[in-house]
Amino acid sequence: MIKTNKLFTRILCCLCLLTSWTAAANKLDGVRIWAAPESTRVVFDLSSAPDYSQFTLTGPYRLVVDLKQTSTSLKLADIANNSKLVKRVRASQSPEKGTLRLVIDLAKPVAANLFSLPATPPYGNRLVVDLEDKLPPAKSQGQDRRLSQSGSSLRDVIVAIDAGHGGDDPGSIGPSGMYEKxxxxxxxxxxxxxxxxxxxxxxxxTRSGDYFVNLNKRSELARNSKADLLVSIHADAFTSPQPRGASVWVLSMRRANSEIGRWLEQKEKHSELLGGAGEIIQNTDNEQYLAMTLLDMSMDRSMAISHSIAGGVLKNLGSVTQLHKQRPESASFAVLKSPDIPSILVETGFISNPKEEKLLSSYAHQENLAKAIHKGVLRYFENNPPVDSLLASKSDIRHKVSRGESLSAIAKRYQVSVASIKQANNLKTDVVRIGQKLVIPRA
Structure with a gap:
């Protein structure tokens, strides 16, 4: 009995050692560099979860990453790199046996953020290194496009265009291997x-190349550009190849009530995991109740505008492609949640449908989709131009009469004559009623 116990103990010890060795034997399978205008993401693809540490060096600037119990056979000199921040990634001798030391040679000082991500198809375990320029280039005057190109004080209507996914996040993948991004x-x-x-x-x-932009950051970029509208463009997918057709989505404060909507919400969470750890927006304002009230009012206005634009875009898409649904759909997407910017998400078709995947790869079809989106957006802003915009100067203003307003007060507000308002609206008298919509001619 004693001999049996000793034999069992030895076997157990061998198994533990084997398990420990297997868990420790990590392998670096790939390195990918994704360059954005003011940041760069370096992704290390690994066979298992990394055990890592890092430190920085100056003269020259370097970020050193030590991967414990890790080896590689990669030729690091062959890694594709178009980053303005990263000169190269190379291996260096480590003071500790079994540790793979990687050195990221930098062109300038950067802020570095490292985090690991679990396996998420099509990728395995990853160590992500986000590098951000500490001194981003100052914006030139030419980048401020709030003023019209004509040089007048009237501004352009700004539309933020968001190409979904990017970089580490390919989005959905079609039957022939087409990437949504x-x-x-x-x-x-x-x-x-x-x-x-x-x-x-x-x-x-929101992105000008093949790199990932955090979902909350996309709205922030639109806000920094003082956008009047955010249009996020995607290609749908589902678990089966049958569904097809374009759709337009607006924000729902509740979870989506359709199977497709729930699938897309889950896909967005998947996208966030692929692209990196999501950011959490926190409200630290002491006057939180006032802030929430103002946010609610702003959100109501944005959602109303979003619904109007979504309907126009969907109508135009219906003239160039099959529609999945005849009305705008609602779901809780992060990219639509900005309370101050009207936002819509356009699903251009189902990339999971073989016929539609082929259509989406066609330049002619892409052009037709782009025309339909542009036409829907333009029509809305022609009919509802911001008062300080160039588009407003080219069209009549529409005014809804409120309680206590008179025709003379309205004329004074817009600096036009009472007679011109009466003529534009075929009014016989100076009497107006609450809720009446008047065309205000340009002075």
């Missing part, structure tokens, strides 16, 4: 070009 970038570029070619309008892109 690629096709939506192509469509977004086409929409932006059409907006920029429209007098009185200007487009800004």
């Amino acid at each position: 690629k096709v939506v970038m192509e469509i977004a570029d086409r929409v932006a070009k059409k907006i920029n070619a429209t007098p009185g309008m200007h487009a800004v892109m």
Whole structure:
């Protein structure tokens, strides 16, 4: 009995040692560098979860990452790199046996944030290194496009175009291997070009290349550009290949009530995991109740505008492609949650449907989709231009009569004559009623 116990103990010890060795034997399988205008993401693909530490060096600037019990056979000199922050990634001798020391040679001082991510198809375990320029280039005057290109004091309507996914996050993958991030970038570029070619309008892109932008950051970029609208462009997917058709989504304060909507909400969480740890927006204002009231009012206005624009865009999409639903749908997407910027999400079709995947890869179809989106957005802002915009100067203003307003007071407000308002609206008398909509001619 004693011999049996000793044998069992030895076997158990061997198994523990084998398990420990297996868990410790990590392998670096790949290195990917994703460059954004003012930041760079370096991703280390590993066979298992990393045990790591890091430190920085100056003269020259370097970030050193030690991966314990890790080896690699990669040729690090062959890694594709278009970053302005990272010169190269190389291996260096480590003072500790079994540790792989990686050195990221930097072009300038950076702020570094490292975090690991678990396996999420199509990727395995990863160590993510986010590098941000400590001294981003100052914006030139040419980047402020609130003023119209005509040089007048009237501004352009700013539309933020958001190409979904990017970088580490490919989005959905079609039957033939098409990445959603690629096709939506192509469509977004086409929409932006059409907006920029429209007098009185200007487009800004939340991403201009193949890199990931955090979902909350996309709204922040739109806000920093003082955008009047955010249009996020995606390509749908589902668990089966049958569903097809374009759709337009607006924010719902509740969870989506359709199966497709719930699937897309889950896909957004998946996207956030692929791209990196999500940011949490916190309200630290002591006057939180006042702040919440103002936010609610702003959100109500933004959601009303979003619904109106979504309906127009969907109608135009219906003339160039099949629709999945005839009305705008609602779901709780992070990219739509900005309370101060009207936002819509356009699903251009189901990339999981073989026929629609082929359509989405067609330049002609992409052009038609871009035209439809642009037409819907333009029509809304032609009918509802911001009062200080160039578009407003080219169209009549529409005024809804409120309690206590008289025709003379309205005329004085817009600096036009009472007679011109009466003529534009075919009014026989000076009497107006609450809720009446008046066309205010330009002075």
